[in-house]
Amino acid sequence: xxxxxxxxxxxxxxxxxxxxxxxxxxxxxxxxxxxxxxxxxxxxxxxxxxxxxxxxxxxxxxxxxxxxxxxxxxxxxxxxxxxxxx
Ligand code: SF4
Ligand code: SF4
Numbered sequence: 532x533x534x535x536x537x538x539x540x541x542x543x544x545x546x547x548x549x550x551x552x553x554x555x556x557x558x559x560x561x562x563x564x565x566x567x568x569x570x571x572x573x574x575x576x577x578x579x580x581x582x583x584x585x586x587x588x589x590x591x592x593x594x595x596x597x598x599x600x601x602x603x604x605x606x607x608x609x610x611x612x613x614x615x616x617x
Pocket of ligand 2: 588
């Protein structure tokens with residue numbers, strides 16, 4: 532079962548309780564903005580998660596994964612690889 536398009540584990544996200552977010556794959560738009568470019572891109576391409584994409588890991592996804600404030604030092608990329616191998 533995947534939890535997000537980008538590889539974030541929503542079950543481990545500290546915002547989930549605070550915001551009542553139902554998780555990336557169950558929502559239309561994220562709690563933090565009108566749209567998430569990663570979520571939109573993956574869904575437009577028909578991918579369950581970015582690990583299924585031939586461009587993985589693209590610049591946009593890398594930018595999110597290694598963002599100084601909101602990034603996770605690439606953890607989500609590893610998660611996408613895990614999901615891909617299942
Ligand atoms: S950053 Fe985007 S793709 Fe990743 S969990 Fe949040 S809404 Fe989903
Ligand atoms: S890896 Fe990049 S191009 Fe591929 S679906 Fe994800 S955001 Fe889009």
